[in-house]
Amino acid sequence: MAKRPAFADWLDDTNDVTRMFLAAGQIPGLINLAGGLPDPQLYPARALADLAHAALTETPQDALNYAPIEGYGALRDALATRYETDKLKLTRENVLITSGGIQGLELIGKVLLNEGGAIATQTPTYLGALDAWRPRRPTYRPMRPDANDFDPAVALRGCQFGYTVPNFSNPTGKLVPTNVRAALVEAAQSTGTWLVEDDPYGALYYDETPLPRMIELAGDGAPYDGPVIYLGSLSKELAPGLRIGWVIAAPEMIAKLTLAKQGSDMSTSGLSQVLTLRTFETGLDARVLPDILTLYAARRDALCAAMETHLTPWFDWEKPVGGMFVWAVARNPDFNTDDLLQAALRAKTCVSPSSVFDPLGEDRRAIRINFTLNSEPQLAEGIRRLAVACQEVDLR
Amino acid sequence: MAKRPAFADWLDDTNDVTRMFLAAGQIPGLINLAGGLPDPQLYPARALADLAHAALTETPQDALNYAPIEGYGALRDALATRYETDKLKLTRENVLITSGGIQGLELIGKVLLNEGGAIATQTPTYLGALDAWRPRRPTYRPMRPDANDFDPAVALRGCQFGYTVPNFSNPTGKLVPTNVRAALVEAAQSTGTWLVEDDPYGALYYDETPLPRMIELAGDGAPYDGPVIYLGSLSKELAPGLRIGWVIAAPEMIAKLTLAKQGSDMSTSGLSQVLTLRTFETGLDARVLPDILTLYAARRDALCAAMETHLTPWFDWEKPVGGMFVWAVARNPDFNTDDLLQAALRAKTCVSPSSVFDPLGEDRRAIRINFTLNSEPQLAEGIRRLAVACQEVDLR
Numbered sequence: 001m002a003k004r005p006a007f008a009d010w011l012d013d014t015n016d017v018t019r020m021f022l023a024a025g026q027i028p029g030l031i032n033l034a035g036g037l038p039d040p041q042l043y044p045a046r047a048l049a050d051l052a053h054a055a056l057t058e059t060p061q062d063a064l065n066y067a068p069i070e071g072y073g074a075l076r077d078a079l080a081t082r083y084e085t086d087k088l089k090l091t092r093e094n095v096l097i098t099s100g101g102i103q104g105l106e107l108i109g110k111v112l113l114n115e116g117g118a119i120a121t122q123t124p125t126y127l128g129a130l131d132a133w134r135p136r137r138p139t140y141r142p143m144r145p146d147a148n149d150f151d152p153a154v155a156l157r158g159c160q161f162g163y164t165v166p167n168f169s170n171p172t173g174k175l176v177p178t179n180v181r182a183a184l185v186e187a188a189q190s191t192g193t194w195l196v197e198d199d200p201y202g203a204l205y206y207d208e209t210p211l212p213r214m215i216e217l218a219g220d221g222a223p224y225d226g227p228v229i230y231l232g233s234l235s236k237e238l239a240p241g242l243r244i245g246w247v248i249a250a251p252e253m254i255a256k257l258t259l260a261k262q263g264s265d266m267s268t269s270g271l272s273q274v275l276t277l278r279t280f281e282t283g284l285d286a287r288v289l290p291d292i293l294t295l296y297a298a299r300r301d302a303l304c305a306a307m308e309t310h311l312t313p314w315f316d317w318e319k320p321v322g323g324m325f326v327w328a329v330a331r332n333p334d335f336n337t338d339d340l341l342q343a344a345l346r347a348k349t350c351v352s353p354s355s356v357f358d359p360l361g362e363d364r365r366a367i368r369i370n371f372t373l374n375s376e377p378q379l380a381e382g383i384r385r386l387a388v389a390c391q392e393v394d395l396r
Numbered sequence: 397m398a399k400r401p402a403f404a405d406w407l408d409d410t411n412d413v414t415r416m417f418l419a420a421g422q423i424p425g426l427i428n429l430a431g432g433l434p435d436p437q438l439y440p441a442r443a444l445a446d447l448a449h450a451a452l453t454e455t456p457q458d459a460l461n462y463a464p465i466e467g468y469g470a471l472r473d474a475l476a477t478r479y480e481t482d483k484l485k486l487t488r489e490n491v492l493i494t495s496g497g498i499q500g501l502e503l504i505g506k507v508l509l510n511e512g513g514a515i516a517t518q519t520p521t522y523l524g525a526l527d528a529w530r531p532r533r534p535t536y537r538p539m540r541p542d543a544n545d546f547d548p549a550v551a552l553r554g555c556q557f558g559y560t561v562p563n564f565s566n567p568t569g570k571l572v573p574t575n576v577r578a579a580l581v582e583a584a585q586s587t588g589t590w591l592v593e594d595d596p597y598g599a600l601y602y603d604e605t606p607l608p609r610m611i612e613l614a615g616d617g618a619p620y621d622g623p624v625i626y627l628g629s630l631s632k633e634l635a636p637g638l639r640i641g642w643v644i645a646a647p648e649m650i651a652k653l654t655l656a657k658q659g660s661d662m663s664t665s666g667l668s669q670v671l672t673l674r675t676f677e678t679g680l681d682a683r684v685l686p687d688i689l690t691l692y693a694a695r696r697d698a699l700c701a702a703m704e705t706h707l708t709p710w711f712d713w714e715k716p717v718g719g720m721f722v723w724a725v726a727r728n729p730d731f732n733t734d735d736l737l738q739a740a741l742r743a744k745t746c747v748s749p750s751s752v753f754d755p756l757g758e759d760r761r762a763i764r765i766n767f768t769l770n771s772e773p774q775l776a777e778g779i780r781r782l783a784v785a786c787q788e789v790d791l792r
Binding site: 002003004005007008009011037040043045046048049050052053055056057060061062063064065066067099100102103106110111112113114115117128131132133134135159160161189190191192193194227235239240241242243256259260262263264265266267268269270271272275 | 668
């Protein structure tokens with residue numbers, strides 16, 4: 001047989017992280033603190049079973065026919081209502097339903113990036129966003145909103161868009177403060193740059209009052225046409241397996257994203273959309289949320305207590321007020337968390353090293369630890385094992 | 397506010413067809429013969445409601461958690477078994493679950509096309525495939541498998557892949573004969589080119605015994621590693637709203653498509669996948685199929701009878717032995733079916749003009765007529781209106 005044609009060039013850019021984590025999944029007894037998964041025991045499966053049965057018997061065509069590319073009208077209306085404020089005026093023309101949050105990111109890349117296009121991204125940043133944009137081989141300009149000399153206009157000028165996760169950033173778990181949010185919005189307006197507000201963790205505030213969304217700050221009381229492209233998701237608030245996300249943006253952007261979605265998957269599952277609408281209508285998501293917050297807050301506390309006991313010789317961190325992650329930075333700038341991961345796997349635990357969250361792949365000094373998936377005893381044991389791994393790296 | 401950045405260049409290449417068809421949907425009393433939709437009354441909604449309830453109560457984690465990127469193992473196994481023959485040896489490593497058939501096409505473009513990459517495509521061809529690949533701005537080499545001088549090796553050599561719909565091609569409704577299938581497979585092997593076999597209509601044979609699939613012809617009794625990339629879908633056999641498709645290909649190709657899918661939507665709806673598995677396990681799809689075939693065959697006959705009565709002055713066509721479409725070619729080479737569509741809309745009916753199925757956008761001589769969505773009286777009335785439109789174009 002003749003030699004087959006080469007694969008597309010961007011596939012040369014992929015790293016081994018996914019393969020490594022998949023291999024980790026095969027280790028018996030591993031305590032996985034690396035992922036970003038909800039605890040499946042929180043999914044309201046029985047309530048969803050009843051809603052699915054009702055959806056398929058009462059509105060079978062909505063559930064089983066091709067949905068409109070941009071999503072069901074009633075669900076788009078429900079989301080417009082959900083996010084509307086006095087200043088932020090929304091209609092369904094501002095809303096696109098996506099097949100999970102990551103599809104929103106991919107579609108934004110599709111409509112805004114020619115090969116090599118420039119993105120200003122909060123750094124460290126979400127690994128999945130880098131995956132979504134890799135086929136366009138973008139250039140990245142790092143943004144560090146917590147740096148003293150951060151100038152949003154300098155960061156955004158000349159880029160196709162800026163990318164931020166203002167609530168409990170993946171990976172750092174930190175909040176972008178309100179004044180920086182406002183400055184980013186103002187810079188997006190003054191430079192004409194689009195500004196992506198990726199917000200999968202926005203409901204997961206454990207201790208504090210939620211800060212205003214950037215898209216709210218961009219609202220001016222007129223029908224929304226601002227530069228902020230907001231991404232929401234059902235994955236962290238209800239269940240990821242339904243693959244439902246949404247984009248809220250200027251109608252011009254929604255129209256282009258719709259064109260791009262047509263060639264990606266035509267439309268999002270009708271069954272999942274009808275189920276999401278019924279979830280909102282019956283208030284199921286609101287009923288589930290208090291249990292989610294209680295469980296995750298307790299786990300965050302348990303994780304931080306275990307870290308206090310075991311990791312202080314090596315790491316500094318801040319206790320996050322929400323989200324799913326603690327970000328720990330090594331005290332010694334020469335500490336290499338890629339090496340730590342290898343040692344951690346030998347000790348039967350697993351965290352995410354900072355290199356995978358750096359668009360330039362350089363940061364080796366930090367780790368991301370998840371606290372939502374494992375029980376309190378598992379978290380404590382995982383951190384004990386991580387300390388064993390730290391000792392091993394230390395002694396090399 | 398400053399001027400916003402330009403959208404990606406490929407968006408300049410999109411045509412107005414979608415917008416025109418969407419506008420057509422607003423015309424009261426329109427009989428739409430343009431689409432390619434199943435008849436929703438055939439969806440087994442009650443049976444699916446029971447299966448969905450059972451899936452969410454009995455295997456809630458499979459339905460509600462993130463599915464593996466490549467799809468549920470049990471569903472991949474079921475599809476490997478479904479397609480396996482004596483010569484075609486398959487395991488789950490040969491199978492990827494996709495969010496509908498069009499995602500399979502998009503992922504193939506993602507992993508095989510750099511900007512401007514070459515595709516040899518059966519012409520006329522599926523509009524959705526053109527949409528899926530447009531962001532990569534490919535170059536197209538038309539393949540006409542029914543031409544007397546068709547040479548598959550000449551067509552495929554130097555291309556990244558060939559694209560065919562051998563069963564009831566969209567738009568022509570024709571079969572690629574077995575000897576041409578075999579010649580295409582042989583040419584793919586001798587030239588080292590990938591060969592995409594897109595098969596959404598493969599179950600819709602009304603009169604004849606199904607021809608062998610190209611992927612079967614490529615099987616040699618060893619674990620499958622051939623050049624044919626087969627795409628299947630649940631959309632035409634059960635219901636499109638679940639958004640379930642599958643790719644069957646060499647493990648090397650499945651691995652690359654999986655990498656691409658990770659950045660597209662992470663995974664396909666778990667609920668839809670579990671529902672599909674239970675559909676296969678309970679034989680629901682097989683129980684539904686006879687009713688689908690009976691209804692669609694009768695409608696095909698009704699459509700062709702109406703065409704015989706009304707369209708013979710203007711068009712020639714062959715009665716298809718399966719699928720969803722009749723392809724009618726104008727007797728007069730100067731007949732312009734783009735103009736016909738405008739006249740048809742005024743007469744309150746709608747067909748698809750050949751220009752949209754031509755990768756080069758040039759063919760103006762034919763139309764695609766769908767017979768699966770409308771009742772027999774609607775089909776007859778739609779064709780009567782189309783004849784009125786033909787008369788109008790004729791008289792200009």
